[in-house]
Amino acid sequence: MRTAVRVQGVVQGVGFRPFVYSLATSLGLGGLVGNDIDGVFAEVEGPPEAVSSFLLRLEKEAPPLARIERVTTAALGPTGSAAFAMAPSAAGGERRALVSADSATCADCLRELADPDDRRFGYPFINCTNCGPRFTIVRDVPYDRPLTTMSSFRMCHQCAAEYASPADRRFHAQPVCCPACGPRLRLLDATGAPLAGQQAGADPIAAAATLLRAGQVLAVKGIGGYHLAADAANEDAAAALRQRKHREDKPFAV
Ligand SMILES: [Zn+2]
Ligand SMILES: [Zn+2]
DSSP: OEEEEEEEEEEESSSHHHHHHHHHHHTTOEEEEEEETTEEEEEEESOHHHHHHHHHHHHHTOOTTOEEEEEEEEEEOOOOOOOEEEOOOBOOSOOOOEEOOOBOOOHHHHHHHTOTTSTTTTOTTOOBTTBBOOGGGBSSSSOOGGGBTTTTSOOOHHHHHHHHOTTSTTTTOTTOOOTTTSOOOOOBOTTSSBOTTOOTTOOHHHHHHHHHHTTOOEEEEOSSOEEEEOOTTOHHHHHHHHHHTTOSSSOOOO
């Protein structure tokens, strides 16, 4: 039998397609899965018991960041194909897909971040299918790299291989990147010009720390937006930040 499945809720940017892909292939089902402006659509084909097992586990074992609001199914005519594919995203129609919020760096990524042998050692923009920026990089749905602020960063061959490999934990992670192909840290002055004294190869984080210790106010730009940084124990720095933000008394969120 072949069944069309539609999943609505927070199902984009949470690793839902890779999850459907591995669930279907582990059950020996053929079919496809894709994103559209309404959420995730899939078709699964195989023996009835495998299809019901798929539908049961689809909701029970969904990725941690997913929030399923509704699953609907419809019977289709079997095509006889046993292959399972990631379908291109479909556009058009009324936009109803919900995009996940940004998610803090997961334990696996933190482990890589701290591993001197990992190619993302110390890389501040590390992320994977289960963590990283989502809502703040999305320009439109369906949630796919060309419709995010990461579209201008072309994946290197290693990142592209991870993105394309169903067994990889970055399979279809839209913001996947590394020091070779992703955003890099730069230290700029208030006019946007590279800060004098920042030699090629100099560590912008060490230089930023020196500036903070000297009472400067910094804006730290991540993939998704800015954080303001100042030494809270330095009265002059805190006063400068308050003045620039026109916020004389109200506490800042830390
Ligand atoms: Zn992660
Ligand atoms: Zn890369």
